[in-house]
Amino acid sequence: MVEKRVTLKEIARLCELAPTTVSSILHGRKTYCSQAKIDRVHALVKKYGYRPNVGYNIMTGRATNIVAVVFSQKRITQHEMLRNLYMNLCTGLNERNYAMYTAVLSGEDSEQKSLVRSLEERGCRAFLFIGTPKNYSELEKYLLDKGHRVLGFNNRQASDGVCADQVGAYIRYLDFLELGGRQNIRLALTEEYMTDHLLPRLPVERQARYADCGMKVDRVGFVHGNSALHYFRLGYRQAQKEVQRNPGVEAMLFATDYHVLGAAAALSGMGKLANAIELFGMDDAASVCFSGVRMTTTRFDMDAAANLLMERLVHFKPGIQMLEGDIVHYPDSKETSFFHSS
């Protein structure tokens, strides 16, 4: 069932342009053509129903408008904020005439390489890695050497991309607490996060102050089922243990909002008043506003993040762009906190 199709060459002849120029126009790249010429190309493409032969372009290594979105591991596909980003990318890339492949890495070195190679063979010429894959630098180097576009989101090893500034948000929590004269502050973050990410961003005298404030929590592995409940239980236990060990604790900072919901439940179970200990989470989970829990979190705009990434796909910008979050205090609206206060 092969249909007679108009080719790029024929479109180019009708516009009196070189085929490579027509191709550039169709891929939204910069050319020296006038807007009138560009409009004529688009009009002819529409009139004759021209479509690039994707199979041929893939086989011959030509441009394809295919983007691979790659999750660094299975667990982060459950992350609410990253899902919002992903779905924005999904609709946004479609609107920009890109097709999108999705893949999830396993953490196993040879499997990862083979998955990335297979995406390349399927015609992906741009790769966006969400989260930090194991041995990322090697994958990145391989793809860059092949001439592909490689971006990261919340990818600590990426040399190009966008990153939600969670460390910056934790520092703003600390500023806020210091301003309020709070001394006994505890951070329920992994030791690695503390020493590699948080402390290096603080000036030396503040580094010393917070070096021993980490609660040395375990790293979270893969979570089967409902990860929100899993984090809830972790936060519950972390808060319970901390209050027993350190009854004077004034504030606790957690890795996710679900940890905070668990911590709030633990504190309430121990008879602590709702505002005796200040709780801080991250990423503004949807459940918080329905929980009635008093807490502070940080919201990152995933529409903005998706747009920044999609711009970078087309227009090369080196380096990592940090995305600042907005600090949000809950309960924030009368409407959703209604049924808890009555």
Next chain:
Amino acid sequence: MVEKRVTLKEIARLCELAPTTVSSILHGRKTYCSQAKIDRVHALVKKYGYRPNVGYNIMTGRATNIVAVVFSQKRITQHEMLRNLYMNLCTGLNERNYAMYTAVLSGEDSEQKSLVRSLEERGCRAFLFIGTPKNYSELEKYLLDKGHRVLGFNNRQASDGVCADQVGAYIRYLDFLELGGRQNIRLALTEEYMTDHLLPRLPVERQARYADCGMKVDRVGFVHGNSALHYFRLGYRQAQKEVQRNPGVEAMLFATDYHVLGAAAALSGMGKLANAIELFGMDDAASVCFSGVRMTTTRFDMDAAANLLMERLVHFKPGIQMLEGDIVHYPDSKETSFFHSS
């Protein structure tokens, strides 16, 4: 940078099989080969690093192991349960050596057709439509005529696929309420849902009983931003209006759990006791267990749904398979309801 690659033909020669048989084995289709032969094929593929030439296969209309997952509209990409399904598909298809394209339909007829055709040209030979696209039957017919595999999930017009039995869940709510002697029951569902889906599943005498119990709510269009909050506000207003109009209402059934959270807030604001009016939602949203609201919902197993769909991709089964949900009552666990009761 073309590397010397081993071809399917060479693998077939080494195994003393026809190339088409080797291809069938690699695509997981049934053959008459012994397990030993099948193992030998996989071993040789691994040894020589054989990879199919995707571009060539796409160009020539051969099998590609590429699946398109297509959302019927932008709004449903925000749906928590569908996101769970989607992410399960995403990891599951990768594990089964399928690559996955994702697309979101616009509802605009010619755009939809062109998007589907472009996915086809990119090598998709199987299409899974989540939700019911506008003019779906036409899309389905086009793809089936081309010999593709076409499945639906929660797609009311699909002739093949899986469907979460939400109507069945509403009927079980009604059974449960009738058993408890509740008479004044209200359903906050669209008129279309009532007449086209719910009522036809009831026996005639029950149809008459519930024909006027619909609250005739508006259909939800596209929601910008946080759809959970949007549903919360809808449920809030729907419940408030209903209680003013019909103070004796004993039970209300809603389209989502977020509607229920809103309704609970409205009732609490009107001084109604938490168990004066029974509330029923749908799809077991993660926020419910953190809200402390007393309600009933239905949980559909999205691991099971993804597995059923992936099985169907490989082994043809005609018809729609209904997925039964589990009824869940909240608050269900001491742990998460802790901080609301104290």
